[in-house]
Amino acid sequence: MGKAGGATAMRGEAVAVAAPPVLLDLDLDVFDGPFDLLITLILKDEIDIWEVRVSRIIAEYVLKLADSGDFDLDATSQFVVLVAALLEMKSRLLLEEDVEEDLEDLDPDEAAQRLLERLVRYSQFKNAGGALGDRWDEHAGRLYRNVAVPPALLRRPAPEGALPAQALVTALAPLLRDPPLPDTSHLADLAVSLVKELGRLRLILGDEGRFTFADVASRDRLERAVTFFALLELHSSGEALLRQTRHFGDIIVTRAARVARAEVAPVPVAAG
Amino acid sequence: MDSLARRLEALLFISARPLPAAELADACSCPHEEVVEALASLRDEYCAERHGFVLHEVAGGFTFAVADDCAADVRRLSGAERPDDLTPALLETLAVVAYLQLVTRSDVAEIRGVSSEWALTSLEERGLVEQQGRADTPGSPILYGSGERFLKLFGLRSLSELPPLEEFSLRASAVDEIRARLLSNAERRRA
Numbered sequence A: 001m002g003k004a005g006g007a008t009a010m011r012g013e014a015v016a017v018a019a020p021p022v023l024l025d026l027d028l029d030v031f032d033g034p035f036d037l038l039i040t041l042i043l044k045d046e047i048d049i050w051e052v053r054v055s056r057i058i059a060e061y062v063l064k065l066a067d068s069g070d071f072d073l074d075a076t077s078q079f080v081v082l083v084a085a086l087l088e089m090k091s092r093l094l095l096e097e098d099v100e101e102d103l104e105d106l107d108p109d110e111a112a113q114r115l116l117e118r119l120v121r122y123s124q125f126k127n128a129g130g131a132l133g134d135r136w137d138e139h140a141g142r143l144y145r146n147v148a149v150p151p152a153l154l155r156r157p158a159p160e161g162a163l164p165a166q167a168l169v170t171a172l173a174p175l176l177r178d179p180p181l182p183d184t185s186h187l188a189d190l191a192v193s194l195v196k197e198l199g200r201l202r203l204i205l206g207d208e209g210r211f212t213f214a215d216v217a218s219r220d221r222l223e224r225a226v227t228f229f230a231l232l233e234l235h236s237s238g239e240a241l242l243r244q245t246r247h248f249g250d251i252i253v254t255r256a257a258r259v260a261r262a263e264v265a266p267v268p269v270a271a272g
Numbered sequence B: 001m002d003s004l005a006r007r008l009e010a011l012l013f014i015s016a017r018p019l020p021a022a023e024l025a026d027a028c029s030c031p032h033e034e035v036v037e038a039l040a041s042l043r044d045e046y047c048a049e050r051h052g053f054v055l056h057e058v059a060g061g062f063t064f065a066v067a068d069d070c071a072a073d074v075r076r077l078s079g080a081e082r083p084d085d086l087t088p089a090l091l092e093t094l095a096v097v098a099y100l101q102l103v104t105r106s107d108v109a110e111i112r113g114v115s116s117e118w119a120l121t122s123l124e125e126r127g128l129v130e131q132q133g134r135a136d137t138p139g140s141p142i143l144y145g146s147g148e149r150f151l152k153l154f155g156l157r158s159l160s161e162l163p164p165l166e167e168f169s170l171r172a173s174a175v176d177e178i179r180a181r182l183l184s185n186a187e188r189r190r191a
Helices: A004-011 A034-044 A054-068 A073-094 A108-139 A165-176 A194-208 A221-236 B003-014 B021-028 B032-045 B068-078 B088-100 B105-112 B117-125 B148-153 B172-190
Strands: A015-017 A023-025 A210-212 A240-244 A251-255 B053-058 B061-066 B129-134 B142-146
Touching (some): A108 B088, A221 A251, B021 B061, B032 B053, B105 B142, B117 B129
Antiparallel strands (some): B129 B142
16 A cells, blocks of 8 residues: 555544544544445444544544644545545434435335345455455566567568569559549439529429429439428529428429519428 | 477567467467476476576466566666555455456445445556446446456466455354344334
8 A cells, every 4th residue: 555654654643532432443544435434333333323523533633633744645535535434424323314325215124134235245345355455465566578579570681682673663663653543433422513403493393384392303312402402492582382282291393473572471391 | 398398488488478378389380288288397497496587377378477586686677666556445446346347337336335436547547457348228337347467466367266255255253243233223223
């Protein structure tokens, strides 16, 4: 533990004297989390958690900190975590609710049983962590071979004079040739522009006087969209009237008499 | 030393990572059993009593490592430092990941009873746990597992070499005691 020194030095200081005869030794060095604290408190103390005076612990700690003049951020933040956990547990107990949030509806016996299961499961991992720590002490310092393969072994140098000069020319020639143009035939080619499509539709409108969207639209999605935009354009310019007999049905386009634009009532169009 | 052992020695010498026996057998075009046998003789040869480096079986393969009692000299020469020790909280989090992998952050928090964001991030920075995909549950949380570095640093051949979790259960007497106290607490609260 990198901060073992600091935390050990603090161990003596964190001895908290709460309401007598309660004496709680908060061992910062071994504290891992609320479950850990809970097990420690349950196993070790003969007092109730709510008898511990947290304010007293904090006051003493701050005094000691001021006296020593030595501020260890790691150890102090551990202390804050610990006191926060203690406060949380204590406030839950004082509220006479179960220690676990999701156990509120259980009767106390069942809640105790559930909590016991969690504590038992938790402590397996805590102990496994301890065993891992032992392995770490034994193995973590080992220096495994980790040198990369020497470059000389990765490259195979050609023997001198093994290649004729002509080989260089042969190798270079393909590099000087222009590569063939990449085949882009699979890419969608936008065949219509809005202006062209407007022109086409105007012609049809002029010749026929009436047509439907399905008549003039191509199968391509993008081109259909352009056709649709062109229809809207014709409509907004007052050249055509759009009509649908049902939602999502075909759009019927008819030539509008060249009247004042204001007279052309907008027609809702659901979709192409 | 027989000729196969010498050839394996060369492969192990040049490799920067542990080589599985199967890979060695491929490289030598030799039957697996013969390679295993030759590896055993190499292990006898490269032991700390005879050499400054030792043949180890670790992280699924075979690799050379500096003999433990020579490590200090190598560190002085190379300036390489021993990795910082892990705090109990980190070891505990690592145990959860190592035994239950793959796990999410909330799986770890559920078992430890405390948010483990920092611990997981710290273990990830040290290369001891790795992100190994995402769970197919709402929010697609990151799944954590342990990698090769974990096995090497803890001297494990594979994850199956971890002692069974049951070995770390609380003693029955401790469980009984906790139960008794929790129940008496419950009794008091009911009263």
